[in-house]
Amino acid sequence: IAGITQAPTSQILAAGRRMTLRCTQDMRHNAMYWYRQDLGLGLRLIHYSNTAGTTGKGEVPDGYSVSRANTDDFPLTLASAVPSQTSVYFCASSDTSGGADTQYFGPGTRLTVL
Amino acid sequence: GQNIDQPTEMTATEGAIVQINCTYQTSGFNGLFWYQQHAGEAPTFLSYNVLDGLEEKGRFSSFLSRSKGYSYLLLKELQMKDSASYLCAVIDSNYQLIWGAGTKLIIKP
Numbered sequence: 001i002a003g004i005t006q007a008p009t010s011q012i013l014a015a016g017r018r019m020t021l022r023c024t025q026d027m028r029h030n031a032m033y034w035y036r037q038d039l040g041l042g043l044r045l046i047h048y049s050n051t052a053g054t055t056g057k058g059e060v061p062d063g064y065s066v067s068r069a070n071t072d073d074f075p076l077t078l079a080s081a082v083p084s085q086t087s088v089y090f091c092a093s094s095d096t097s098g099g100a101d102t103q104y105f106g107p108g109t110r111l112t113v114l
Numbered sequence: 115g116q117n118i119d120q121p122t123e124m125t126a127t128e129g130a131i132v133q134i135n136c137t138y139q140t141s142g143f144n145g146l147f148w149y150q151q152h153a154g155e156a157p158t159f160l161s162y163n164v165l166d167g168l169e170e171k172g173r174f175s176s177f178l179s180r181s182k183g184y185s186y187l188l189l190k191e192l193q194m195k196d197s198a199s200y201l202c203a204v205i206d207s208n209y210q211l212i213w214g215a216g217t218k219l220i221i222k223p
Contacts, residue, residue, distance in 0.1 A: 042213035
């Protein structure tokens with residue numbers, strides 16, 4: 001592994017189903033982030049984690065949950081998917097939290113909720 | 115509210131120079147990033163400005179004026195591979211990163 005990986009690459013999901021998007025980094029970064037990217041809008045922060053064992057809510061957290069059991073992994077769960085959650089989801093990490101560090105992004109997961 | 119404005123789309127010719135502007139109104143300022151994002155790919159870091167002035171890095175330069183709430187990204191000697199979206203992002207007073215919607219740059223031969 002080099003950098004940050006996400007799985008799956010893409011997924012089509014029926015509304016109401018539960019889905020977990022996986023994110024793993026091997027850079028030993030303390031901070032990790034989940035964004036969604038929709039056409040015509042900037043990246044919007046869903047949840048973040050400043051360090052293992054802590055998480056926080058971003059701009060659009062409703063309908064999503066995260067956990068940070070260790071440094072490397074930061075899964076994002078949709079408890080009951082809805083069509084408005086159709087989007088491209090990017091996981092990112094940075095050496096420290098606080099915004100001033102460069103964020104490194106995973107390749108993204110394209111999710112379609114029908 | 116917090117707001118970052120960038121042109122939605124720009125077109126330029128291979129070999130030419132293009133300037134992509136970004137204006138921001140945020141609660142405080144602790145730095146500004148430019149990222150490049152090719153279609154279907156992840157954003158990748160281009161530059162970071164925290165002080166006024168021009169930062170040059172090869173064919174790409176980034177300028178910041180904090181008093182005007184303004185930045186631009188200057189791309190010289192354009193190549194076809196520069197066709198991408200360019201994202202401006204500002205760190206606010208809470209050290210949260212606020213993203214613009216991005217500027218899609220189309221390079222024509």
